[in-house]
Amino acid sequence: MDLDAITKYSALHAKPNGLVLQYGTAGFRTKAEHLDHVMFRMGLLAVLRSKQTKSTIGVMVTASHNPEEDNGVKLVDPLGEMLAPSWEEHATCLANAEEQDMPRVLMDISVKAAVNLQQDAFVVIGRDTRPSSEKLSQSVIDGVTVLEGQFHDYGLLTTPQLHYMVYCRNTSGQYGKATIEGYCQKLSKAFTELTKQAFCSGDEYRSLKVDCANGIGALKLREMEHYISQELSVQLLNDGTKGKLNHLCGADFVKSHQKPPQGMEMKPNERCCSFDGDADRIVYYYLDVDGHFHLIDGDKIATLISSFLKELLLEIGESLNIGVVQTAYANGSSTRYLEEVMKVPVYCTKTGVKHLHHKAQEFDIGVYFEANGHGTVLFSKAAEIRIKQLAKELEDKKRKAAKMLENVIDLFNQAAGDAISDMLVIEAILTLKGLTVQQWDALYMDLPNRQLKVKVADRQVISTTDAERQVVTPPGLQEAINDLVKKYKLSRAFVRPSGTEDIVRVYAEADSQVSWDTSIKKMCSENLTALGSRGGSWREKKTI
Numbered sequence: 001m002d003l004d005a006i007t008k009y010s011a012l013h014a015k016p017n018g019l020v021l022q023y024g025t026a027g028f029r030t031k032a033e034h035l036d037h038v039m040f041r042m043g044l045l046a047v048l049r050s051k052q053t054k055s056t057i058g059v060m061v062t063a064s065h066n067p068e069e070d071n072g073v074k075l076v077d078p079l080g081e082m083l084a085p086s087w088e089e090h091a092t093c094l095a096n097a098e099e100q101d102m103p104r105v106l107m108d109i110s111v112k113a114a115v116n117l118q119q120d121a122f123v124v125i126g127r128d129t130r131p132s133s134e135k136l137s138q139s140v141i142d143g144v145t146v147l148e149g150q151f152h153d154y155g156l157l158t159t160p161q162l163h164y165m166v167y168c169r170n171t172s173g174q175y176g177k178a179t180i181e182g183y184c185q186k187l188s189k190a191f192t193e194l195t196k197q198a199f200c201s202g203d204e205y206r207s208l209k210v211d212c213a214n215g216i217g218a219l220k221l222r223e224m225e226h227y228i229s230q231e232l233s234v235q236l237l238n239d240g241t242k243g244k245l246n247h248l249c250g251a252d253f254v255k256s257h258q259k260p261p262q263g264m265e266m267k268p269n270e271r272c273c274s275f276d277g278d279a280d281r282i283v284y285y286y287l288d289v290d291g292h293f294h295l296i297d298g299d300k301i302a303t304l305i306s307s308f309l310k311e312l313l314l315e316i317g318e319s320l321n322i323g324v325v326q327t328a329y330a331n332g333s334s335t336r337y338l339e340e341v342m343k344v345p346v347y348c349t350k351t352g353v354k355h356l357h358h359k360a361q362e363f364d365i366g367v368y369f370e371a372n373g374h375g376t377v378l379f380s381k382a383a384e385i386r387i388k389q390l391a392k393e394l395e396d397k398k399r400k401a402a403k404m405l406e407n408v409i410d411l412f413n414q415a416a417g418d419a420i421s422d423m424l425v426i427e428a429i430l431t432l433k434g435l436t437v438q439q440w441d442a443l444y445m446d447l448p449n450r451q452l453k454v455k456v457a458d459r460q461v462i463s464t465t466d467a468e469r470q471v472v473t474p475p476g477l478q479e480a481i482n483d484l485v486k487k488y489k490l491s492r493a494f495v496r497p498s499g500t501e502d503i504v505r506v507y508a509e510a511d512s513q514v515s516w517d518t519s520i521k522k523m524c525s526e527n528l529t530a531l532g533s534r535g536g537s538w539r540e541k542k543t544i
């Protein structure tokens with residue numbers, strides 16, 4: 001390690017004194033102007049991680065659904081997964097080291113993690129469409145180069161596409177070709193094969209309006225468009241030609257405001273969807289004939305997908321185990337429907353896709369989605385081999401079902417939740433099952449629910465257990481929630497500190513009772529105000 005060169009180049013990406021950031025659920029995220037040193041240092045860290053794992057490591061420059069002025073960065077591990085927790089800690093230490101200490105901290109990390117500095121390193125880089133992203137990704141490259149790592153800059157990519165590239169490169173192309181063309185070809189081939197099997201694919205199944213949040217999703221869906229145009233016509237809105245990234249549009253806006261994005265003209269019963277700013281989340285929605293807005297979130301996406309997979313497994317008569325992974329934010333109706341009607345086991349993990357992804361790896365087929373629309377399906381290697389074998393051995397209807405499963409495996413991005421891939425899966429399932437968006441929505445009725453953001457002096461005084469569903473500290477808070485919950489039917493409430501914002505999140509759901517709403521607010525003001533609350537605002541989903 002050439003410490004002189006590192007010191008010299010680091011000075012060109014100097015850290016503002018006193019700035020402290022944490023590698024959180026989604027990497028580092030803050031105002032773009034504070035991130036130059038973080039990018040340079042993440043370039044350095046990616047080289048160390050690459051040397052340690054003897055694999056290609058990814059660096060994605062994006063702040064997903066945050067406002068355009070923000071930016072962020074996250075590292076992608078060898079099989080396209082999120083960075084390992086011990087390296088998240090290294091990332092935080094390195095980003096926060098004051099300028100003069102940085103080379104020493106870097107050395108410490110390489111010693112602690114037993115990095116062989118003689119090993120070659122290779123880093124791939126992608127970025128979203130934010131005005132600040134190009135310059136910031138250049139700072140990542142500076143970090144990689146000063147440690148003599150090699151790199152490939154993919155330029156503009158969706159976050160899941162970068163995960164895909166990393167996965168492809170570390171499996172010698174077995175997962176697919178590590179190019180945009182390879183990505184489009186793999187997905188479109190699986191999509192075409194699948195939809196070919198449909199009996200009915202009338203016009204209503206063939207067109208879809210997509211709100212691209214004025215982000216990278218628009219560019220990448222355009223590239224995919226001509227590969228799938230025979231089967232599906234997509235109309236792109238908020239494609240970045242006029243509006244501002246994530247402003248009044250995108251999956252996060254639609255999910256949290258429960259209304260259509262700006263720029264989307266919807267006819268009754270027309271199927272529409274929204275991507276978020278880096279195209280790793282998707283939600284669907286429509287207006288009914290009375291003009292009421294209906295959101296179809298990650299929970300209902302997981303339900304549609306798992307019921308389809310279960311039917312195919314029944315058809316081929318193979319007892320592969322299937323599990324659905326959710327977080328505490330999943331609507332109680334979805335959990336009940338999956339467990340009681342579909343008889344699928346459901347598991348709850350902490351918030352953040354890395355937790356869901358990890359749990360989903362325990363099953364032959366692991367379906368995971370956050371309510372906000374981030375998710376995918378993972379197939380174990382053994383399940384994949386078995387399905388491929390059955391697609392050759394079985395006959396007639398069984399063979400057809402096995403072939404469909406084979407294509408479904410290829411259509412899902414198994415490295416990360418992917419709006420483009422999920423959209424194609426959903427469109428294929430709706431076509432194959434001959435379902436309209438209303439029929440899909442009618443699988444179950446969401447319980448009315450609320451989310452509240454409360455500012456407190458120090459959100460870390462709240463600690464939780466049981467996948468964040470129970471409060472441990474401060475004392476008394478869980479008892480207050482228990483007292484409240486037992487008075488209402490089908491009610492559930494929990495409080496946890498956010499991992500991405502300086503706030504505490506309160507979630508509550510119950511069947512329709514006006515007083516529940518008032519009671520929850522009262523509980524919050526009595527218990528959270530004691531923590532130095534600075535008030536909060538309800539995000540309404542449905543009126544109780």
Ligand SMILES: CC(=O)N[C@H]1[C@@H](OP(=O)(O)O)O[C@H](CO)[C@@H](O)[C@@H]1O
Pocket residue numbers: 025026329351352353370372497498499500501505
């Ligand atoms: C309730 C909610 O939607 N929480 C989001 C949000 O996490 P918080 O820790 O709740 O701030 O951002 C995460 C990263 O994007 C996402 O994974 C998660 O689902």
Ligand SMILES: [Mg+2]
Pocket residue numbers: 064065276277278279280281
């Ligand atoms: Mg995102």
